[in-house]
Amino acid sequence: MVEKKGRFIVPIFITYQGCPHKCVYCKQEDITGVSNALTEDEIKEIVSKAIGSKKYSKAKVREIAFYGGTFTNLDKEEILRLLRIVRPYINSYGFDSIRISTRPDKINPSILGLLKNHKVETIEIGVQSLDDKVLKASGRGHSSEDCIYAAKLIKEYGFRLGIQLMLGLPMQDEKSFLDTIQKVIDLSPEFVRIYPTIVIKGTALESLLLDGRYTPLTIQETIRICSKAVEMLEVNNISVIRIGLMNSQILEANYVAGPYHPSLGHMIRCRVFLERLSRLVNKTDIKTHTFKIPKDKAALFWGHKGEGLRILKGLTGATNIRVLKERGELEVRLEF
Numbered sequence: 286m287v288e289k290k291g292r293f294i295v296p297i298f299i300t301y302q303g304c305p306h307k308c309v310y311c312k313q314e315d316i317t318g319v320s321n322a323l324t325e326d327e328i329k330e331i332v333s334k335a336i337g338s339k340k341y342s343k344a345k346v347r348e349i350a351f352y353g354g355t356f357t358n359l360d361k362e363e364i365l366r367l368l369r370i371v372r373p374y375i376n377s378y379g380f381d382s383i384r385i386s387t388r389p390d391k392i393n394p395s396i397l398g399l400l401k402n403h404k405v406e407t408i409e410i411g412v413q414s415l416d417d418k419v420l421k422a423s424g425r426g427h428s429s430e431d432c433i434y435a436a437k438l439i440k441e442y443g444f445r446l447g448i449q450l451m452l453g454l455p456m457q458d459e460k461s462f463l464d465t466i467q468k469v470i471d472l473s474p475e476f477v478r479i480y481p482t483i484v485i486k487g488t489a490l491e492s493l494l495l496d497g498r499y500t501p502l503t504i505q506e507t508i509r510i511c512s513k514a515v516e517m518l519e520v521n522n523i524s525v526i527r528i529g530l531m532n533s534q535i536l537e538a539n540y541v542a543g544p545y546h547p548s549l550g551h552m553i554r555c556r557v558f559l560e561r562l563s564r565l566v567n568k569t570d571i572k573t574h575t576f577k578i579p580k581d582k583a584a585l586f587w588g589h590k591g592e593g594l595r596i597l598k599g600l601t602g603a604t605n606i607r608v609l610k611e612r613g614e615l616e617v618r619l620e621f
């Protein structure tokens with residue numbers, strides 16, 4: 286059997302459904318641009334469109350994902366309705382499995398048993414932080430213990446575990462965030478997503494901001510802290526599959542403050558790459574250091590709007606950086 290490469294995920298947003306809370310930063314319908322329950326026809330249309338898209342490939346692991354709500358807190362009837370609607374794509378179209386996202390406090394043995402019987406193979410939980418004071422200040426309505434219990438149970442039942450985290454939450458400093466990253470590493474999820482906190486119009490976080498009781502992170506702070514987190518996770522073989530919110534016109538129309546930038550994920554990836562590069566340079570006893578950069582990493586080297594050279598100079602202390610060969614594999618010389 287040929288091993289499949291990459292994943293093709295069809296996202297179906299069941300926005301806000303099943304959610305028993307109102308986190309201080311949340312206005313789900315403004316983030317995803319969808320607010321009503323989806324009918325069977327609408328779901329089938331979403332999947333059919335995805336199958337007709339250019340990125341669709343049978344060579345990839347193909348999954349249908351229910352995102353955006355608290356899937357496991359829906360009525361059992363609704364859970365079964367949604368799973369049955371997409372089941373034919375598994376049976377007849379060769380899709381591999383279903384994935385869902387949910388809150389950590391809505392995971393229990395009985396729901397995991399049900400999901401296991403309906404081809405769900407991946408469960409993402411919105412942990413956001415493993416610091417109880419941060420969870421409380423963010424109005425999450427669950428504890429870090431709930432997250433750890435859920436993560437362990439999901440793994441015990443043999444699901445792939447995904448963990449969603451947020452950076453820049455109220456009461457969260459760099460240490461709190463990086464401590465959370467270390468605890469997440471101990472839970473061994475298959476992957477992590479990191480979302481910077483954005484202040485959206487009409488949320489409790491906007492009121493905190495206006496009262497002077499919340500200060501969002503800047504883009505530069507987000508890049509600096511998030512790149513440390515990505516490095517910690519990836520050296521422990523945990524994939525970071527998303528950094529930053531999806532670009533959306535509705536989100537932009539409701540944006541108030543915070544580190545929102547369409548290229549934020551790329552900027553963080555560049556920073557991680559350049560920091561790795563800088564660690565290869567032994568600058569104590571050399572005048573120059575030359576290295577080669579594979580073609581597929583060139584964009585990370587150049588950085589967002591070409592700022593890679595400036596960043597690398599700052600990280601290494603190089604007085605000059607010369608790109609000796611620009612085509613294909615790059616050849617770069619640092620001078621000290």
Ligand code: SF4
Binds near residue numbers: 301307308353
């Ligand atoms: S758990 Fe929080 S972030 Fe998620 S949908 Fe509910 S209120 Fe929004």
